[in-house]
Amino acid sequence: MSSFENDTYTAIANAVxxxxxxxxPKKRLAVFAAVECxxxxxxxxTSTKMIADRAEIAEATIFRHFGxxxxxxxxxxxxxxxxxxxxxxxQEAEALMAQHKGNLKEIARAxxxxxxxxxxxxxxxxxxxxxxxxxxxDLRVMIITQVAPVIKRASGNxxxxxSGPLPEHERMMRSIVSLLLGYFFHRSFLQPDREWDDxxxxxxxxxxxxxxxxxxxxxxxx
Amino acid sequence: MSSFENDTYTAIANAVxxxxxxxxPKKRLAVFAAVECxxxxxxxxTSTKMIADRAEIAEATIFRHFGxxxxxxxxxxxxxxxxxxxxxxxQEAEALMAQHKGNLKEIARAxxxxxxxxxxxxxxxxxxxxxxxxxxxDLRVMIITQVAPVIKRASGNxxxxxSGPLPEHERMMRSIVSLLLGYFFHRSFLQPDREWDDxxxxxxxxxxxxxxxxxxxxxxxx
Amino acid sequence: MSSFENDTYTAIANAVxxxxxxxxPKKRLAVFAAVECxxxxxxxxTSTKMIADRAEIAEATIFRHFGxxxxxxxxxxxxxxxxxxxxxxxQEAEALMAQHKGNLKEIARAxxxxxxxxxxxxxxxxxxxxxxxxxxxDLRVMIITQVAPVIKRASGNxxxxxSGPLPEHERMMRSIVSLLLGYFFHRSFLQPDREWDDxxxxxxxxxxxxxxxxxxxxxxxx
Amino acid sequence: MSSFENDTYTAIANAVxxxxxxxxPKKRLAVFAAVECxxxxxxxxTSTKMIADRAEIAEATIFRHFGxxxxxxxxxxxxxxxxxxxxxxxQEAEALMAQHKGNLKEIARAxxxxxxxxxxxxxxxxxxxxxxxxxxxDLRVMIITQVAPVIKRASGNxxxxxSGPLPEHERMMRSIVSLLLGYFFHRSFLQPDREWDDxxxxxxxxxxxxxxxxxxxxxxxx
DNA sequence: GATGAATGAGGTTTCATTCAT
DNA sequence: TATGAATGAAACCTCATTCAT
Numbered sequence: 001m002s003s004f005e006n007d008t009y010t011a012i013a014n015a016v017x018x019x020x021x022x023x024x025p026k027k028r029l030a031v032f033a034a035v036e037c038x039x040x041x042x043x044x045x046t047s048t049k050m051i052a053d054r055a056e057i058a059e060a061t062i063f064r065h066f067g068x069x070x071x072x073x074x075x076x077x078x079x080x081x082x083x084x085x086x087x088x089x090x091q092e093a094e095a096l097m098a099q100h101k102g103n104l105k106e107i108a109r110a111x112x113x114x115x116x117x118x119x120x121x122x123x124x125x126x127x128x129x130x131x132x133x134x135x136x137x138d139l140r141v142m143i144i145t146q147v148a149p150v151i152k153r154a155s156g157n158x159x160x161x162x163s164g165p166l167p168e169h170e171r172m173m174r175s176i177v178s179l180l181l182g183y184f185f186h187r188s189f190l191q192p193d194r195e196w197d198d199x200x201x202x203x204x205x206x207x208x209x210x211x212x213x214x215x216x217x218x219x220x221x222x
Numbered sequence: 223m224s225s226f227e228n229d230t231y232t233a234i235a236n237a238v239x240x241x242x243x244x245x246x247p248k249k250r251l252a253v254f255a256a257v258e259c260x261x262x263x264x265x266x267x268t269s270t271k272m273i274a275d276r277a278e279i280a281e282a283t284i285f286r287h288f289g290x291x292x293x294x295x296x297x298x299x300x301x302x303x304x305x306x307x308x309x310x311x312x313q314e315a316e317a318l319m320a321q322h323k324g325n326l327k328e329i330a331r332a333x334x335x336x337x338x339x340x341x342x343x344x345x346x347x348x349x350x351x352x353x354x355x356x357x358x359x360d361l362r363v364m365i366i367t368q369v370a371p372v373i374k375r376a377s378g379n380x381x382x383x384x385s386g387p388l389p390e391h392e393r394m395m396r397s398i399v400s401l402l403l404g405y406f407f408h409r410s411f412l413q414p415d416r417e418w419d420d421x422x423x424x425x426x427x428x429x430x431x432x433x434x435x436x437x438x439x440x441x442x443x444x
Numbered sequence: 445m446s447s448f449e450n451d452t453y454t455a456i457a458n459a460v461x462x463x464x465x466x467x468x469p470k471k472r473l474a475v476f477a478a479v480e481c482x483x484x485x486x487x488x489x490t491s492t493k494m495i496a497d498r499a500e501i502a503e504a505t506i507f508r509h510f511g512x513x514x515x516x517x518x519x520x521x522x523x524x525x526x527x528x529x530x531x532x533x534x535q536e537a538e539a540l541m542a543q544h545k546g547n548l549k550e551i552a553r554a555x556x557x558x559x560x561x562x563x564x565x566x567x568x569x570x571x572x573x574x575x576x577x578x579x580x581x582d583l584r585v586m587i588i589t590q591v592a593p594v595i596k597r598a599s600g601n602x603x604x605x606x607s608g609p610l611p612e613h614e615r616m617m618r619s620i621v622s623l624l625l626g627y628f629f630h631r632s633f634l635q636p637d638r639e640w641d642d643x644x645x646x647x648x649x650x651x652x653x654x655x656x657x658x659x660x661x662x663x664x665x666x
Numbered sequence: 667m668s669s670f671e672n673d674t675y676t677a678i679a680n681a682v683x684x685x686x687x688x689x690x691p692k693k694r695l696a697v698f699a700a701v702e703c704x705x706x707x708x709x710x711x712t713s714t715k716m717i718a719d720r721a722e723i724a725e726a727t728i729f730r731h732f733g734x735x736x737x738x739x740x741x742x743x744x745x746x747x748x749x750x751x752x753x754x755x756x757q758e759a760e761a762l763m764a765q766h767k768g769n770l771k772e773i774a775r776a777x778x779x780x781x782x783x784x785x786x787x788x789x790x791x792x793x794x795x796x797x798x799x800x801x802x803x804d805l806r807v808m809i810i811t812q813v814a815p816v817i818k819r820a821s822g823n824x825x826x827x828x829s830g831p832l833p834e835h836e837r838m839m840r841s842i843v844s845l846l847l848g849y850f851f852h853r854s855f856l857q858p859d860r861e862w863d864d865x866x867x868x869x870x871x872x873x874x875x876x877x878x879x880x881x882x883x884x885x886x887x888x
Numbered sequence: 889g890a891t892g893a894a895t896g897a898g899g900t901t902t903c904a905t906t907c908a909t
Numbered sequence: 910t911a912t913g914a915a916t917g918a919a920a921c922c923t924c925a926t927t928c929a930t
Contacts, residue, residue: 024889042357044266048925058891063926065889127356134353134411135264144412171426172435174408175401182400189356190366204393212433213394246914270900280916285901287914468893486801488710491920502895507922509893575800578793578855579708588856615870616879622848623841630840633800634810648837656877657838690910714904724912729905731910894927902920909912 004032011121012080019079027065029055034062034072039124042131043073070138073128077139080125081146105206112180112202119184127189130181151177179205226254233343234302241301249287251277256284256294261346264353265295295350296360302347303368327428334402334424341406342420349411352403373399401427448476455565456524463523471509473499478506478516483568486575487517517572518582524569525590549650556624556646563628564642571633574625595621623649670698677787678746685745693731695721700728700738705790708797709739736804739794743805746791747812771872778846778868785850793855796847817843845871 009032016031017023023031033055037046048069052059066072092114100106119126132139151173183205187196207214231254238253239245245253255277259268270291274281288294314336322328341348354361373395405427409418429436453476460475461467467475477499481490492513496503510516536558544550563570576583595617627649631640651658675698682697683689689697699721703712714735718725732738758780766772785792798805817839849871853862873880 026890040357042264042266044264045357047923049923059925060891060893060927061889064891069925131353131356134349135267140412168426171423174404175427175430178400178404178407179397182396182404185400186396190362201393204390205397208397208430208434210434212429212431248915269898271898281900282902282916282918283914286916289901291900470894486708486710488708489801492922493920503921504895504897504923505893508895511922513921571800575797578797579706579711584856612870615867618848618852619845619871619874622844622851626840626844626848629844634806645837648834649841652841652874652878654878656873656875657841692911713902715902725904726906726912726914727910730912735904891928891930893929895924896926897924899923900921903916903918905917906915907912908914 004029008121008123009035012076012125015079015083016076018083020075024065026055026057026061029057030062030065030072031076034076035124035128038073039127043128043136048072073132073136074138074142077125077129077132078142078146080122081129081143105210108209109202109206112176112205113199115180116184116198116202119180120188123188126184130185176205176209179208226251230343230345231257234298234347237301237305238298240305242297246287248277248279248283251279252284252287252294253298257298257346257350260295261349265350265358270294292360295354295358296364299347299351299361300364300368302344303351303365327432330431331424331428334398334427335421337402338406338420338424341402342410345410348406352407352411398427398431401430448473452565452567453479456520456569459523459527460520462527464519468509470499470501470505473501474506474509474516475520478520479568479572482517483571487572487580492516514582517576517580518586521569521573521576521583522586522590524566525573525587549654552653553646553650556620556649557643559624560628560642560646563624564632567632570628574629574633620649620653623652670695674787674789675701678742678791681745681749682742684749686741690731692721692723692727695723696728696731696738697742700742701790701794704739705793709794709802714738739798739802740804740808743791743795744808744812746788747795747809771876774875775868775872778842778871779865781846782850782864782868785846786854789854792850796851842871842875845874 012035013023013028013031020027030051033051034046037051037054040046041050048059048062051072052062055062062069062072066075093111096107096110096114100110129139129143133143134140183201187194187198187201234257235245235250235253242249252273255273256268259273259276262268263272270281270284273294274284277284284291284294288297315333318329318332318336322332351361351365355365356362405423409416409420409423456479457467457472457475464471474495477495478490481495481498484490485494492503492506495516496506499506506513506516510519537555540551540554540558544554573583573587577587578584627645631638631642631645678701679689679694679697686693696717699717700712703717703720706712707716714725714728717738718728721728728735728738732741759777762773762776762780766776795805795809799809800806849867853860853864853867
């Protein structure tokens with residue numbers, strides 16, 4: 001049995017508590033077991049009985065607290081996405097920019113590292129979101145609603161700090177997100193047992209974003 | 223009801239027929255309806271009754287032909303991944319390299335375009351794979367088994383045709399795949415109703431990969 | 445609908461309750477209906493829906509309590525065979541021997557009568573066991589496991605109380621069991637509507653076992 | 667795979683052919699596979715698909731030849747019970763009596779041996795009959811109809827050849843049948859892998875029937 | 889707050905059987 | 910004669926959910 005005593009579950013519990021108020025012990029266990037099961041088996045692949053068994057509580061207790069299974073998912077996913085993703089990114093970006101004043105590459109590196117740490121911290125929830133976003137209308141709407149302004153603001157920040165005119169903000173943002181999620185997906189979900197060098201990867205990505213792969217010195221722009 | 227008469231479903235039927243032998247009309251319909259339902263609602267979210275109804279066949283007919291629901295998924299997914307992805311990529315890469323001899327950028331552009339076309343052609347199947355890969359052990363193993371050698375060979379080809387020493391093949395391959403899938407995911411699944419400029423995106427990605435975003439000319443390496 | 449209020453069903457419920465703990469009313473009904481159906485139609489010939497209908501409960505209730513149809517059978521059959529057959533036989537044999545000290549024929553008569561009463565009390569269950577023992581591996585193993593030591597001990601008791609050397613214990617035990625079951629099978633299953641004289645049959649069997657049919661006047665007892 | 671080339675299956679095929687006319691090869695295979703499956707798994711536990719698979723024929727072929735599954739059972743069981751059991755017993759009993767004129771014990775021994783050989787020859791069918799007689803109305807009626815007169819005649823024969831007044835024919839017949847079937851059941855179905863001494867058992871049973879177990883030395887024959 | 893009991897609806901799968909070829 | 914394809918009905922079982930305690 002997993003004891004649920006680690007940073008990940010503490011962080012999730014804190015996020016959920018922000019919206020639900022203090023969690024009773026069994027409600028807390030329900031949240032943890034639900035996250036674990038949903039991440040392992042998918043939302044549809046998980047039965048409320050499984051959750052109850054893993055949490056060692058009665059099935060009815062889950063319904064007492066969350067009403068329906070789909071509410072259970074949403075009331076865990078939403079606070080995590082909302083209260084932790086949204087404000088944190090903004091504040092943090094500001095702070096990093098202040099810290100590395102002017103040095104775009106350093107700022108990029110710092111942001112990517114922090115985002116990667118964030119993904120790692122919320123790994124099971126990220127897995128749930130990635131799976132369900134394709135299939136669960138409610139969740140997709142919620143995520144888009146929550147994430148869109150963050151992306152927009154972050155994009156704006158980068159632009160404001162760059163020297164020249166920058167077109168294609170969206171493509172750039174999408175590229176960065178794709179690269180980071182692509183890496184995270186590989187390291188955490190496809191081959192979780194390999195040794196991974198997160199810092200090395202971030203360096204690589206920063207270089208890619210600033211200079212490309214560096215294939216052909218001769219073909220470089222003047 | 224969807225009539226299933228388009229390139230996508232023809233291509234899928236052909237791929238499946240390679241492993242199953244000629245498909246009887248109802249078996250063919252079962253395949254189409256299954257792909258549609260799985261893509262829309264996910265594997266677990268789809269009932270065999272839904273598939274039968276959409277195909278306008280009896281539920282039992284599905285089981286007569288595929289044994290179990292999970293076999294139904296695998297016996298559609300595997301041939302598509304196997305017979306169409308694997309050999310095609312290789313031959314095509316060779317052809318493109320011959321065609322654009324030496325011009326790496328042109329080769330990259332051509333490959334990305336062709337891969338994007340491929341993703342578009344098999345869009346519903348790609349959606350199924352993306353969802354289930356996180357949750358379905360069998361499917362994940364199958365995909366990794368089929369895809370790994372292709373990636374490796376493709377990677378080797380690129381390397382062989384480049385002038386300088388090229389480290390980090392894997393990171394480069396992963397980056398390209400991430401960028402392409404990230405774009406495709408956005409355009410086809412998150413905002414399928416927007417207007418998208420596939421060629422423009424490919425150009426953007428090729429540039430990114432060869433030169434980066436081009437943020438700061440002053441900071442360039444010597 | 446059968447009201448299930450008779451010695452047979454009370455005895456079965458008591459036996460089952462020994463292993464399952466107090467039976468909720470619907471669980472009790474499920475047990476009764478299952479016994480009735482299995483006895484009438486055989487295990488394979490009975491559907492869980494039939495049982496539910498006869499018990500006037502929901503089908504799901506059966507599965508909530510017993511998990512699977514085959515568990516339903518086993519968790520009824522095992523306690524009846526185990527808790528009622530095994531210890532009872534032993535104690536009773538001791539008691540009878542004490543009571544009829546030395547008089548082997550009286551002991552035999554008493555034992556056969558009591559075993560016949562036992563078969564009558566558990567008639568539907570006996571029917572189930574007789575049918576399924578040929579076809580159901582689990583049940584066969586369970587029965588053999590439970591019955592073997594009882595037979596052995598009973599055999600030992602007879603031997604210990606007999607005056608001369610007694611070979612062929614097993615054949616003797618088998619013969620007695622065959623005779624008793626053969627009679628019971630005929631009276632209860634093949635021609636249940638005839639009038640039967642249980643005491644007369646026991647007398648006949650005791651005589652057979654002690655003296656044979658008495659075919660030959662020359663060889664007859666004095 | 668069983669090749670079905672042995673006395674048992676030849677005997678069954680001959681019996682069935684008496685009523686069905688010459689069996690086409692596939693029909694023959696269907697009969698064999700059906701007997702094997704019914705004996706192993708019971709009538710209800712066997713699906714027509716299993717039979718078809720084991721016979722390596724198409725399921726539809728079974729229905730072409732036998733109409734329904736229950737007809738399949740009856741049209742195998744009935745001829746075996748009818749054409750082989752009924753006349754054989756009579757003729758044989760006559761012959762044995764002629765051969766061992768007057769010697770009741772020898773006659774009994776010979777009859778028991780021959781009946782045991784018969785049970786062994788038709789072992790799978792005996793198993794089917796024993797199982798289904800409790801549960802299958804049609805089969806039970808058929809068996810009783812076929813067996814009753816044989817029993818009666820056999821009983822009459824014994825009586826006619828005995829010296830003294832013989833009451834309780836039925837009990838005697840039942841006892842003998844019980845003893846023989848009890849032994850056969852044990853040796854062939856409960857512990858088929860043990861070494862069994864059929865002749866020894868028959869001797870034991872004949873002695874039992876003529877003299878009892880011989881418990882009491884005082885009452886023993888001189 | 890927590891639960892054991894109960895269930896209607898629906899899930900996947902199996903079945904005996906039909907029919908066109 | 911033999912069969913591959915097809916199916917309606919029903920099998921076993923799971924599910925999310927309700928309710929009395």
